[in-house]
Amino acid sequence: MAQCNHLFIEFNNKIKLKSEKKKSLRKSRNALRTKIQSYFDNTLEVSNPKFWGQGSYMMNTTIEPIEGEYDIDDGIYLVHLSSKKEEEWPATSTVHNWILKAVDGHTSTPPVNKNTCIRIIYKNDYHIDFPIYIKGDDADHPKLAHKTKGWIDSDPKALTNWFNDEVTVKGDQLKRIVRYLKAWKDFKKGDDKFPSGMVFTILAANYFIEGYEDDDDAAFVAIAKEIYNNLNSSFSLTRPVFPDEELLADWSETAKTNFLSKLSTLVTNGQKALEKDKQSDASDIWIKIFGERFPKPNPPEEERVNKGYAFQTSTPAVIGNHGRSS
Structure with a gap:
């Protein structure tokens, strides 16, 4: 891979x-x-x-x-x-x-x-x-x-103190995951409703997956999948600190369906990118996800050792969870 x-x-x-x-x-x-x-x-x-x-x-x-x-x-x-x-x-x-x-x-x-x-x-x-x-x-x-x-x-x-505490435990990769989610939203949003930056920040921290410290691509897909699974089960998010309000209460059923569809597609396409043998092929998929700001590889291409954490299943795509959900 x-x-x-x-x-x-x-x-x-x-x-x-x-x-x-x-x-x-x-x-x-x-x-x-x-x-x-x-x-x-x-x-x-x-x-x-x-x-x-x-x-x-x-x-x-x-x-x-x-x-x-x-x-x-x-x-x-x-x-x-x-x-x-x-x-x-x-x-x-x-x-x-x-x-x-x-x-x-x-x-x-x-x-x-x-x-x-x-x-x-x-x-x-x-x-x-x-x-x-x-x-x-x-x-x-x-x-x-x-x-x-x-x-x-x-x-x-x-909320700031809560997030900084989360970063202390989970590492700076959490900040990068939040930026990747925001960049995906920035490229894909158009006229559709997406979560706010604050909501993405809380989602990334709540559903952070350990075990991918040196693999931001796999971490991003694993966390996106964890977010999808939880929101698909119950489209709800409570602020983790005072006031403990519901943050997704104003979403219509149509907006929920549209966003979950985009998130499912993100996970599916991200899974396909992880399974590519060549960086150039994987990069082409990531560019479709993030836009032209995502870089193309320079040769020579390194190969990822198959750690057994990426495998293909039916829709939506699944990342093997060999870390644990925090």
């Missing part, structure tokens, strides 16, 4: 957020933080908020989009309200307006007042989302300022 792990590592290096871009994003984020702090200092005349990065940027699972914008999230924590009781907090529309006014004019595109955040758009490049939180002094978790629902339970720090 063709050994394609090094092609996956090359693909990972191509799609992951580059250090130069990360510096640029951090510079823009910090400039916005300074503007917001200045507004709280000079206009509101209250203590500066604190900031906490969240999402894929902090988990180091961001990928370069094929087209469109990078997305980074930076939580704003209103510490000057921490000592007040929730009934004394301002309306969520009020705190949204504070941030809108603080960042207005920073870019040529006006900021967007979304339900869960204020979005600042750097045209044709990236956007930064600022969700707004208050964590009461006696509270275990913060609450998010939702424009229409009011103050709702949310704790993005807990």
